[in-house]
Amino acid sequence: MDKTWRKGYGLEIPAQAPTLVMSSKFYRNQSRENWHAHEAAQLLFCTRGVVRVLTPQSSWTLGPLRAIWLPSDCPHELHALGDIQVLNLYMDRHSGDAFWPECHSLHVSPLMNELLQNLLLAQTATSANPSRAALIVPLLFDELKNTPDSPVCKLPxxxxxxxxxxxxxxxxxxxxxxxxxxxxxxxxxxxxxxxxxxxxxxxxxxxxxxxxxxxxxxxxxxxxxxxxxxxxxxxxxxxxxxxxxxxxxxxxxxxxxxxxx
Structure with missing residues (x-):
């Protein structure tokens, strides 16, 4: 596995491989991350609580297991509405282009949630397991592509x-x-x-x-x-x-x- 890393917004994202990087973060009520953007595409959702995500075009208020897709280089800001736990999936630009070119809301199915949680474990556990991560990725991609839109509170x-x-x-x-x-x-x-x-x-x-x-x-x-x-x-x-x-x-x-x- 490539060991060359570049840092951005508190997260270390590999320069070449793997294609996907997971992170989990806890936010206290009313805390926020100010405007920023990633070279990677990002899938963001709360496993607990409610988050508000601002983009230049809209304000998105997402309940538990409602996700927002943020394409590469999309400026955004995050507001915690209560104490929240956020799960992030970062995807390299080439892979992200296979999904949505604009911000997009979706429902995180039980299967997708389990795949993301296990991918997080495979990448961050004391003994990281690249081979297990490689098995998860194809099914995760298929689940993402076939997940229906989710009704969310979007304010243009x-x-x-x-x-x-x-x-x-x-x-x-x-x-x-x-x-x-x-x-x-x-x-x-x-x-x-x-x-x-x-x-x-x-x-x-x-x-x-x-x-x-x-x-x-x-x-x-x-x-x-x-x-x-x-x-x-x-x-x-x-x-x-x-x-x-x-x-x-x-x-x-x-x-x-x-x-x-």
Missing amino acids: LPTDRRLLSICELMLATPDNNATLDFWGNKVGASSRTLTRLFREQTGMTFARWRQQLRLSEAIAQLAQGDTVMSVANKLGYHSPSAFISMFKKSLGETPQRYLRT
Whole structure:
């Protein structure tokens, strides 16, 4: 096995071989890794807790066993929403090009989880086992390619300065019910213009974007121990059942099941 190493962001990644490198890391609540990028492609997911990953285009809020694929050289930032355990798979650029050219969300199946955990053991145990790792890799690649997309809370971020200003203000106050007419007066644009820009730059209506924002905030608050009733009240829902219905419609599961490891 090649023993030439290069260092980056606290992780030693081999310059040539092996193709895949695993790492596991624990983060305390509210800790973060600031903006950075890797030459390697990266698969990142929480084995415990909830993580928020920011990219230049979107904010992704991922519950347990929901993963994000970050292609080579993709800038990103990580926020821990509660105490979390993160598992990372780093893949060389050539191998990563066989998967997704852009950020992509997926569900970590039980088989994929076991393969990744065993690959981590094969690479980091006291007596590393390259031959075992070599057996795991082909099946892991096949599982990755055949894993369906996973519903996750993805919040697209616009580039228009007026729209971005509105989004930043709403991110600070997710329970805000102000209309586009109100925001238009704030930033000097008509509600018609803002409506068009929201669709063009986020792929969502303003109402849908605000719902995704509240969903992201709800996951963050639930991950840090707030009750469903408390979160529903904070975000302006008339009842916990209305909030649970919205959550299940968006993510396919109730809040309790979604956050269950």
